[in-house]
Structures are given as C-alpha cells and as structure tokens.
Amino acid sequence: MDFKTAFSYMFKDKKFLWVYLTGIILSLPVILSNIISPLNKYTKLIPYINNLSAKELSTIFLIIFVISFILSMYLAGYHFVNINKRISQKDAALPLFSDIKTIGAAAAKFFVVFLILLLGASLALTLLATVTVIIVSIFSKAELPVLIQSSVYISLIILFCIVMVFIPGAITSFSNDLKIKSFFNAHKIFAIIKENKLNYCICTVLFILQYFLSSYLNSFSLSKYYWIALFSPVLIFYINLAIDDLFAKLASNANLAQTGAVCETVTEETTAESENPSENEQ
16 A cells, blocks of 8 residues: 555645645634633633633534534545545545535535444443443442443443444445445445455554544643644644545455445546547547
8 A cells, every 4th residue: 555645645736735724724613612612611811702701602612513513524524525536536636625515415424424323332332331330340349330430431442442443444435435324334344454454454543543643632722722722633634635545545455346436537638538539449
C-alpha cells in the first residue's frame, strides 16, 4: 500500500486549498459548542461570552450544538463520497462541498447508520455490563455500586476495542457502494480484512491514533487554553483526507464490486479514447 501517496494526493488537486479551508470552517462549530458549553467552567474566561446570562448561554449553545451535529454528519458524508470516488478512480479529484445532493445523501444514510450503532451499542453495553457484574462479583466482595461502576468501565473498554477493530472495515464497505446494509455486511468486512491483513492493521492503528489525537486537541476546548482546540481541524481534516485514500485502497485490494460509484471523474485520456476509437474497434 502506497502510504506516501495517501498523504500527498490532495496537493495535486487544483481546488485543494478551497476544499481544505471549507472543511476546516465546517469543523469549527463542533469546537465552539464545546467551548461555550454550560458545563465548561472556563467559559467565563472567554471575551464576549463571559457577560452572558446562563439562559442566553444555554440558548446559544443549543443552536450551535444542533448546527455542529448537522455539519458533522455532512463532513462524514463528504469523506464517504471521497472514498467512493477514489475506489472507482484512484486519481479522482476531491469532491466539492457544493455537491450538496451527493454528499447530503451519503450523510443521511450515515445518520441512519449512526442511530443503529447508537442503539446497538447501548444494548451491547447493557448486556456486557450485566455479564461483567456477575463475573466480577464472583471474585470480588465490593459493594454493588462499585461493582456496577467497574463493570461499566470494563465493558466500555471492551466495546471500544471491538468497534475500533471492525469500524475501518465497516466504513470501507459502506463507502464502496454507499448502501446502509453494507456498513453491517460481515461478509464484505471480513473480505476486506482478509485481503489486507497487514495494511488493515496499519490503517486501524492510524484510525485509532487519529481518534485519540482529535480527542486530545478537542479537550483543550474545555480548558483555559480553549484557543488551541480551534486549530484542531487544521490537522485532523488533512489526516482524514489521507485516511480516505487508505480506506479506498483497502476496498480496491479486496476487489469489491462497486455498484454505487458517485461523481465519477472523466479524465482527458478517457475522453480522447471515446472520441478516437482504436483501429481494432473500428
């Protein structure tokens, strides 16, 4: 797998700077919602915000939170479309954020996936925590509240590890044809893992590192150094573009049949061939 290309392909796109800046701007409301959160004890240090009443602050927070959630879904849709394009054509140009119809459709489908994952994770956590409480209680005489708390923490760690192992495959499978059912298609996910063993492990590690780096930078939004968090999208959006290319390569290596390619770019070479068919074809 060409990791060097994954971190450099975007610079060859003539519209990269426009796409990059737009991606950063669309990512900022998420940071802002954390900064002005009523639960942030450092909000009083922020100019123009420190004089607002609790009611005014809560109203502004709610508005920005809703906007940030919608934009987060749209950004996710953008990355899915980018992966989809790069599966069908490895040198495809970056999608433009102005393609609301295509990106919005991918975002809407992911929102359904998100709700299913949220419900599934809640049920899995409840079941896993219950089983863990029973097992831990056999070897420990701690009080019930302590057992429950410990079991929830253990269950969260187990669930997180399971999700992080399979989520890159699920994202790749979903991006391949942009169908909701593909996100949960175990056959396709295991095919991706099987055909990319080492590369899949590397991509998973990079995905996890990106997650922790993003979480670490965003955590500054709840501190007195809140301004550091505003620079998070500058790095994270770029890394996500690189990961998009890596996921596309996973799908290509697994030889998945792409039935849902979108925004396919016609190259000059392809156009020339269509206008000047070969002698054999003639």
